[in-house]
Amino acid sequence: MISLTKAEKFFTDMKNKKIAFIGVGVSHTDLIKLFCKKGLDVTVCDKKTSEQMKEYEELVTAGAKFSLGESYLDEMAEGRYDVVFRTPGMYYNNETLTAARHHGTAVTSEMEVFFDLCPCPIYAVTGSDGKTTTTTIIAELLAAEGKTVHKGGNIGRALLPIIEEVSEDDAAVVELSSFQLISMRRSPDVAAITNITPNHLNVHKDMQEYIDSKANLLLHQNAFGKAVLSLDNETARDLAPLVRGQLAFFSRREKVENGSFLRDDGMLCYNDYGTVTPVVHMNDIKIPGLHNVENYLTAIAVTWGKVSVETVQKVARKFGGVEHRIEFVRELDGVKYYNNSIASSPTRVIACLNTFAQKQIMIMGGSDKGISFEPMADLVCEKVKLLILMGQTKEKIKAAVTASPKFKDSGLEIIIVSDMAEAVKTAHDHARSGDIVSLSPACASFDMYRMFEDRGNHFKSLVNAL
Known part of the structure; x- marks a missing residue:
């Protein structure tokens, strides 16, 4: 039979x-x-x-x-x-x-049934920020080791339609949002939580429901599962007692006992309970920013023992990043334009502000997710020379920034515009050679666009038409 x-x-x-x-x-x-x-x-x-x-x-x-x-x-x-x-x-x-x-x-849901039926190991990533890039890096690492990788979930591809093509020797690498996780009652073989900060509070009942949704990534693992958590993010770190199997941490700020960390000399290392292995230097990572150092630290911890140091080094030097994530668009008259449409929260804006040394011209605003803009206000005053605001949240962002004690002496200019076309024109008119212009909205896109990708693509088309 x-x-x-x-x-x-x-x-x-x-x-x-x-x-x-x-x-x-x-x-x-x-x-x-x-x-x-x-x-x-x-x-x-x-x-x-x-x-x-x-x-x-x-x-x-x-x-x-x-x-x-x-x-x-x-x-x-x-x-x-x-x-x-x-x-x-x-x-x-x-x-x-x-x-x-x-x-x-x-x-x-599509992803719940995929988890039930998938015959191969599942690596899954969630978090408020960084999950798409981290998921993609993990997929790149496993593929470079010769695995057949099925990447999907919140990253833009459904995997259940190809379930009959997936074999036991493959690897499924998925990104999961809180909206997917809220009803999940099965966890992946390897789970990673990049960080948890306030997000989507216009949909979730409260912050605790948002955290509980993320925790579903861990709750249903067995003793043979592996979980990777941020040591630097308190909310993610506090989920450690829920981990039933192997627990590894990643940290940009301190040496961890089991997991990946950034050494003082800029080397990303893995500590296996006292055996420290240097993996790759941060200067060899092609995609810029300390947030991408954290993304690599997560990916290294997730794939440790499955991917060689040499493979990590090779991928780090070649992988150019994911669209809409501090994506270089073009340089015109000495001005560099970046599309960071994924930045739908203040923490993502902070990552972009910390990526570049000089002050930026930044385009912000969009639909309201019910979160505060106060956490980014001081840094905006320090690292933005011209703030161009649009959309539903323009006045709310302006109020948060001008309320910062650093605003008075910052020299920051704020201009309110009606739409993206006017925002790009305003940025172009004010920019001088050597400037950086970035679209980093700090908000969702739904007041003007169907998805953040549509917003980013519109920005890029306007910039390329200058």
Whole structure:
């Protein structure tokens, strides 16, 4: 008798069930097509109309049914579906999903099911800042060692649609957001938390719920799991008692007993309970900034024992970074322009301010996530010469910066503009040779753009058109 794989059994079990997907987008498009190809009963639930949904025709062709428009969740709340896949953008404790669960509906997500079915080791990264770059570095390191790597999650690719292609000898490297983790009840083989600072408080009930979501990355590991935590970030460090398996730390500020650290001479090292191995010098890391030193320290701790020192050195010298993360756009008339659209919180802005020695011209503002701008205000006064503000939060940022005791003597000029085009023109008009202009919004993009990538791409197109 031939035994079924976990994936084959899952798709067999899904037959004769009514399955709904909330939203299309990155997480669901390929998955909906796969489910339709398997002959499953699939309904796409989306607030958009058929005219607004660019994927509509291809999903009709695939065999999907639809519940669209303002009443798209009505049947779900009544428990009309057996299984619901929520998009990460829909809060798990949403009243409709809560009602569906009370009716016996199984509410899950693409990433939850992937974790259940994945046959290979899973390396997963979360954190308020740095998780995309760290995830990418880990994937680059494992691939350079010859592994077949499946990178996805919050990083922009769904992995469940390719579950039947994943073998036991591969490696899955995933980035997970708090919105994905809030409902997770399975943890990865290797878990890393880069840091935890206030974020997404406009969605989460409170800061504790945000922290608890991140903690799900660790809570369900067994004794053979490995966890990597920041020693420098108190909130992440305080999760150490939850770790059941091996615990390693990383630190930019002090030597750790087990894990990676930055030595005084600039060498990134790994300490294996007293055996210290130099790995790579910070000056050999191609992507700039101390925050990227921390990203490499995390990746080294995660892959220690799986990746050689020589491989880390090779990747560090070659890897050029991830788009929208202090991404060099162009130099024009001696002025360098950087796209840091990912900087949707004050801590990310601080990382950009500390990357360059000189004062910057900085474009900020966007939609309000319910977090304070006060933590970055002093450094903005010290390291920004011209602050260009736009979007929903422009006055809130201005108030935080001008309230800083360092503002009065800073010489900082603040200009408020209406949109990105005016912001780029203003920066170009004021910049002189040797200046740095960066888009570092400190906010989400949703007041003007669908995603932070759209914001960054618009900035780049405007800069390249100068």
